[in-house]
Amino acid sequence: MKNLLLSAALGALALTPAALAEDHEIQMLNAGSDGQPMVFEPAYLEVESGDTVTFVNAMGAHNAQSIDGMLPDGVEGFRGRMNQDVSFTVTDEGIYGVKCMPHYGAGMVALIKVGAGDAANLDEARSVRHPGRARDRFEALFEQASAGQAGGADASR
Secondary structure, three states: OHHHHHHHHHHHHHOOHHHHOOEEEEEEEEEOOOOOEEEEEOOEEEEOOOOEEEEEEOOOOOOOEEOOOOOOOOOOOOEOOOOOOEEEEOOOOEEEEEEOHHHOOOOOEEEEEEOOOOOOOHHHHHOOOOOHHHHHHHHHHHHHHHHOOOOOOOOOO
16 A cells, blocks of 8 residues: 555646646857857747756857846846856746856857747847847747747847
8 A cells, every 4th residue: 555655646646737847958169060250059948937958168269148138027146257158947937038248249158938829028028128249149049939930040149
């Protein structure tokens, strides 16, 4: 009887949202697979609440950190150290904007959409001003978010 109850409890635990959460990796690169310089790959990602996103420093002097004004209300930002991987678990649905601080003006940015449907903070995130190439890259990333495309194909331009 004890084994049956333990098995039932473990089975129920395996179906909790934490057990269904996924891990995602975004590479920090000097050049992307399409030849574009200073990119996160993929630059656009769709995930679910509870998933973990890890930024992997595959080459170069990079970091990953959240962008002020590009997080859902109440979500605390993050800042990875230079030359180190950084992970965070998304908790709230919405848009998460990410930059590599030294290469922000060069367009090294990423956009993560958490949850299905329209993001509550989409307008606020779109209104944030960005330097140099980051502005153009975010425009392409927001187009992907609106179209609901996953994977980040060619979003780094």
